[in-house]
Each structure stands twice: as structure tokens, then as C-alpha cells.
Amino acid sequence: xxxxxxxxxxxxxxxxxxxxxxxxxxxxxxxxxxxxxxxxxxxxxxxxxxxxxxxxxxxxxxxxxxxxxxxxxxxxxxxxxxxxxxxxxxxxxxxxxxxxxxxxxxxxxxxxxxxxxxxxxxxxxxxxxxxxxxxxxxxxxxxxxxxxxxxxxxxxxxxxxxxxxxxxxxxxxxxxxxxxxxxxxxxxxxxxxxxxxxxxxxxxxxxxxxxxxxxxxxxxxxxxxxxxxxxxxxxxxxxxxxxxxxxxxxxxxxxxxxxxxxxxxxxxxxxxxxxxxxxxxxxxxxxxxxxxxxxxxxxxxxxxxxxxxxxxxxxxxxxx
Amino acid sequence: xxxxxxxxxxxxxxxxxxxxxxxxxxxxxxxxxxxxxxxxxxxxxxxxxxxxxxxxxxxxxxxxxxxxxxxxxxxxxxxxxxxxxxxxxxxxxxxxxxxxxxxxxxxxxxxxxxxxxxxxxxxxxxxxxxxxxxxxxxxxxxxxxxxxxxxxxxxxxxxxxxxxxxxxxxxxxxxxxxxxxxxxxxxxxxxxxxxxxxxxxxxxxxxxxxxxxxxxxxxxxxxxxxxxxxxxxxxxxxxxxxxxxxxxxxxxxxxxxxxxxxxxxxxxxxxxxxx
Numbered sequence: 001x002x003x004x005x006x007x008x009x010x011x012x013x014x015x016x017x018x019x020x021x022x023x024x025x026x027x028x029x030x031x032x033x034x035x036x037x038x039x040x041x042x043x044x045x046x047x048x049x050x051x052x053x054x055x056x057x058x059x060x061x062x063x064x065x066x067x068x069x070x071x072x073x074x075x076x077x078x079x080x081x082x083x084x085x086x087x088x089x090x091x092x093x094x095x096x097x098x099x100x101x102x103x104x105x106x107x108x109x110x111x112x113x114x115x116x117x118x119x120x121x122x123x124x125x126x127x128x129x130x131x132x133x134x135x136x137x138x139x140x141x142x143x144x145x146x147x148x149x150x151x152x153x154x155x156x157x158x159x160x161x162x163x164x165x166x167x168x169x170x171x172x173x174x175x176x177x178x179x180x181x182x183x184x185x186x187x188x189x190x191x192x193x194x195x196x197x198x199x200x201x202x203x204x205x206x207x208x209x210x211x212x213x214x215x216x217x218x219x220x221x222x223x224x225x226x227x228x229x230x231x232x233x234x235x236x237x238x239x240x241x242x243x244x245x246x247x248x249x250x251x252x253x254x255x256x257x258x259x260x261x262x263x264x265x266x267x268x269x270x271x272x273x274x275x276x277x278x279x280x281x282x283x284x285x286x287x288x289x290x291x292x293x294x295x296x297x298x299x300x301x302x303x304x305x306x307x308x309x310x311x312x313x314x315x316x317x318x319x320x
Numbered sequence: 321x322x323x324x325x326x327x328x329x330x331x332x333x334x335x336x337x338x339x340x341x342x343x344x345x346x347x348x349x350x351x352x353x354x355x356x357x358x359x360x361x362x363x364x365x366x367x368x369x370x371x372x373x374x375x376x377x378x379x380x381x382x383x384x385x386x387x388x389x390x391x392x393x394x395x396x397x398x399x400x401x402x403x404x405x406x407x408x409x410x411x412x413x414x415x416x417x418x419x420x421x422x423x424x425x426x427x428x429x430x431x432x433x434x435x436x437x438x439x440x441x442x443x444x445x446x447x448x449x450x451x452x453x454x455x456x457x458x459x460x461x462x463x464x465x466x467x468x469x470x471x472x473x474x475x476x477x478x479x480x481x482x483x484x485x486x487x488x489x490x491x492x493x494x495x496x497x498x499x500x501x502x503x504x505x506x507x508x509x510x511x512x513x514x515x516x517x518x519x520x521x522x523x524x525x526x527x528x529x530x531x532x533x534x535x536x537x538x539x540x541x542x543x544x545x546x547x548x549x550x551x552x553x554x555x556x557x558x559x560x561x562x563x564x565x566x567x568x569x570x571x572x573x574x575x576x577x578x579x580x581x582x583x584x585x586x587x588x589x590x591x592x593x594x595x
Contacts, residue, residue, distance in 0.1 A: 045483075045487055046483075046486065050445075050449070050479070051449045051484050051486075053449070054448075054453065054484065055449050055450070055456070055484070058439075058449065058451060058452055058454040059456060060453070061453065062454045081446075086439075086449075086450060089440050090431045
């Protein structure tokens with residue numbers, strides 16, 4: 001996805017001479033094509049994320065459109081106050097490109113993981129949050145949001161293009177994409193863990209459970225109006241995210257359902273547990289430890305739907 | 321330039337500075353707000369910059385090639401508002417609305433609240449980075465304007481300031497003028513009790529060209545500002561000032577970072593400024 005981002009950025013920068021790319025001493029073997037083509041518009045500010053956001057704000061104050069690029073925790077958390085005030089309070093056109101969301105850095109351990117960034121960025125007024133599942137999403141969304149006013153946060157995976165859609169899709173900004181349709185049971189997913197969610201839905205369909213898959217590629221603004229079109233038949237909503245329990249897709253969807261849906265619906269959020277991992281391992285290893293794998297999600301959903309085993313205290317119903 | 325002309329210039333600036341101090345006194349007392357000491361220490365710096373160095377017409381028209389002034393020590397904003405009024409960029413009637421319900425003049429600068437407020441500051445350590453970004457954009461666009469940014473001395477304890485200094489010297493931003501209001505006091509202590517290093521050595525160590533001036537002496541300030549831009553940049557003017565300058569019972573007193581004046585103190589202060 002990083003390569004796709006740089007490719008799209010170059011396309012934009014060829015047309016718009018005001019586009020700048022700032023990196024925080026990061027981007028080896030990724031950003032070089034931009035640097036070679038637009039040397040004066042590329043700045044490695046060094047290992048100084050707070051300054052990077054401030055400089056981006058200053059460039060934007062002087063009429064530039066700025067992209068900043070680094071690893072998710074560094075580019076969202078180290079400089080959170082600068083994002084809050086310099087970008088969001090001033091509502092400036094700066095795009096924050098965070099790579100390696102969730103456990104993408106695997107064995108590098110928790111300093112390089114991010115299970116809080118959706119919550120942090122979504123909490124900021126004026127911020128737009130985009131969480132593509134794959135390169136196709138990114139290719140579609142980058143031009144669509146190019147002229148959006150204010151700051152935007154792109155939450156990307158690390159390497160790899162992400163899972164390709166089996167069929168062509170129409171990806172529209174702020175409109176969740178129904179990849180596999182169902183009017184009864186919906187899985188809402190965001191980000192690269194889409195590939196896990198896809199297999200979950202396929203497996204459940206194979207055993208006769210009528211369920212669908214919705215790619216929530218835009219987290220803020222979070223548009224869940226499509227739920228209303230299925231309200232008469234809707235029985236359950238499950239969310240899947242490579243993010244913690246607080247402030248992510250699950251909690252935001254749950255809040256929406258509570259406030260807007262006057263019907264009993266089964267709900268469960270699948271997310272990273274509220275702890276930092278001291279176990280060391282690959283992304284897949286850590287996802288397994290989090291229960292974010294196909295087998296666990298399928299088994300849990302089956303139990304919930306058949307009411308065989310369901311913990312009291314979990315947020316399993318949504319009703320007014 | 322004859323000595324007489326210079327004397328007239330300085331006399332004019334003294335008059336304008338008095339006007340600004342009186343306006344700040346009224347604003348802060350009416351609002352019962354804090355930070356009058358911090359505002360008073362930068363009055364002379366702002367007075368000379370706005371009356372002799374900034375192109376006010378370009379600022380009023382928000383022209384792309386205008387000079388920029390960023391008040392990074394945003395809590396001293398009363399001085400900025402009063403100065404903008406004294407040079408006719410904003411209407412002086414606005415000053416009485418400072419801090420009031422529904423007003424546009426907040427206790428820290430809010431971008432574009434009025435013409436002349438270029439950035440939202442108030443959390444220390446942000447303004448210099450933004451000024452670096454503006455200076456970079458202007459330099460690359462071939463503009464000949466100048467970007468001024470005013471920081472507090474305590475503010476220089478924020479690491480982000482030095483991140484910005486490092487980048488500014490690497491990019492050789494000779495259109496950037498960094499002014500430090502070195503009034504030796506901050507929120508809870510004297511500055512030299514918390515930061516024991518020498519400012520001039522620090523900035524020069526990072527590659528800046530530094531001036532050390534009396535921040536209340538228009539001749540020294542003018543000489544320093546006129547020289548700026550002639551080195552690879554950026555230039556740093558360490559302006560040695562007095563917190564609460566202009567009112568004897570406020571001068572160099574930490575509590576005037578926080579207090580506003582009671583009626584008796586207001587009269588005493590006003591009479592002193594008017595002398």
C-alpha cells in the first residue's frame with residue numbers, strides 16, 4: 001500500500017505544484033521516486049515528529065498542500081498536540097500518512113504497534129480518518145479526498161497490497177462498501193484485516209449462515225446510514241478491527257446503534273484486547289493471540305448466534 | 321540618517337509603546353485576565369517591528385508576499401491585539417471586547433480571528449515550527465518577505481523548539497527572524513533556575529547567528545533587525561527584557577504572570593505609564 005500511496009501522490013504532484021511530502025527520517029525504498037521527481041518539495045525533517053507536523057502546518061498556512069509520512073505510532077502519538085492544534089484547530093490541508101497500523105511491525109514489539117490511533121485521530125474535530133483495506137481502496141480514495149478541506153489521516157498497512165476484491169467494487173469516500181451482501185447478519189471491517197473478515201464470512205456462508213461483509217474504509221465521517229435500509233431484516237452486526245477496544249470501529253458502531261436503532265440486534269466487536277503485548281511474534285502470531293483469526297471469530301459467532309455460549313456483561317444487544 | 325531623525329523615530333516609538341501599554345492595561349483589567357507581565361515585556365519589540373519593519377498594507381490585504389508575525393508565546397496576545405490596533409490593522413473598539421462572551425479576541429491567538437493573527441498558538445513550542453514552514457514556502461516561492469516569530473525564554477525548554485531550530489539552520493532560512501523575549505521569569509520559577517545553559521551559546525551551537533540586545537532599547541533592536549537576513553540564517557535576537565516593564569510594582573515580579581489589577585493598582589499603573 002505504501003508504494004501505491006507514493007504512486008498516487010506523484011500523480012497528484014505532477015498536476016499540483018503546491019504538493020509537498022515531509023518524512024520523519026522514514027520511507028527508505030518507498031519515497032525515493034517522489035524525492036527524485038520533486039526534490040524541492042520533499043523534506044526529510046529528521047527524527048522530529050512534532051516539528052514535522054508544525055512545519056507542515058506552516059507550509060499549509062502559506063498555501064501548500066502537505067503530506068507527512070511515518071510509522072503510525074510516531075506520526076499520530078508523538079506529535080498528537082501538534083496534530084490537534086496546528087492541524088485540526090486551524091483546519092489545515094495536511095494529510096497524515098501512517099504506515100504499519102496495528103501489528104504490522106510484528107516482532108518489533110509494542111513501541112512500533114498501534115492499537116490506539118483510530119481512537120486518537122477520530123477524537124479530533126475536523127479530522128477525516130481513512131482506513132483502506134487494500135491498494136484498490138487507496139487508489140480510489142486518494143483522488144476523491146484530494147480537495148477535502150482540513151486534515152486527513154490515512155491508516156495504512158505495511159507492505160503488500162492487501163487482499164484483492166474478488167469482483168470489481170465501487171469505492172466511494174464516506175460510504176461503506178458492501179462487498180458481500182446480506183440483509184440479516186453483517187460483518188463490518190476496517191483496514192487490512194479485511195482479508196481475515198472475508199474468510200470468516202465465506203466460512204460461515206459455507207455452513208449456511210446468511211451473512212455479509214461491509215468494508216468501512218472511511219472511519220470519520222462514519223456513515224452507517226446503510227443499516228437503516230436493512231433494518232427490518234437485520235439480526236446481528238459484528239465488527240472486526242486491528243485496533244484496541246476503545247474508540248475504534250466497534251465502539252463507534254455500538255454507540256451509533258444504541259442511539260439510532262430501535263430494535264434488538266445482536267452485536268459483538270472483535271478487536272485487540274486492552275493490553276500491550278509482551279509476547280513477541282509476527283503479525284499473524286499476535287492476531288492469533290488477540291483472537292483475531294478466522295477460527296476464533298467463526299466459532300464465537302456461531303456460539304452467539306445459536307446462543308450456546310455468551311458471556312454476560314459483554315455488549316451483546318443494541319436497543320433503545 | 322542624522323541623529324535628530326533617529327531621536328524623532330525613537331520618540332515616536334516611545335509614544336506608540338505607551339499607547340500600547342495603556343491599551344493592554346485597560347484590556348486585561350476589564351477582562352480580569354492573566355499575563356499582563358508577559359504582555360508588557362514584549363511591547364517595545366512589537367512596537368518597533370510593526371512601526372518600522374512590517375509592510376502593513378500587505379498584511380491588511382493578506383497578500384501572499386506579506387511579512388508574517390507569529391506570536392509563539394501566545395499568552396502575551398494582549399500585546400499583539402493592542403499593537404494591531406495602534407497601527408490601524410484592527411479597529412481599537414474591538415479591544416474592549418477582549419475575553420468577553422461572544423468576542424473574537426481570545427486569551428491566546430486564534431488564526432484569522434482578526435487580520436494580523438496568522439496562527440493559533442498558546443501551547444508553547446508550536447510557533448517556531450510553523451514559522452519554519454511558512455519561511456520555507458515563501459523562500460521556495462521566491463518571495464522577499466520576512467517571517468518574524470517571537471518566543472518566550474521559558475518556552476525554549478520545549479524540545480520542539482530545538483527540532484525547529486535544527487531544521488531552520490539546515491534549510492538556511494535567512495528570511496526567518498527568531499526573537500526571544502528573555503524576561504527571565506516563567507510560570508513558577510526564574511528561567512535561569514530551570515534552564516542553566518546560556519541562550520546565545522545554545523543558538524549559536526545550533527548554527528544560528530545571534531544578537532544579544534536590550535529588548536527595551538529601540539536603537540539596539542533596530543540595529544539587530546536591520547542586520548537580519550545577511551547571514552545564511554536564521555537570525556536570533558535574544559531580547560533581554562523585564563517582565564511587567566513600564567510599571568514599577570510589576571517589574572520582574574512572577575505574580576504578574578497571573579494577576580490582574582485591582583482599581584487602586586490600575587490607577588497607579590496608568591499614571592506611571594502616562595508619565
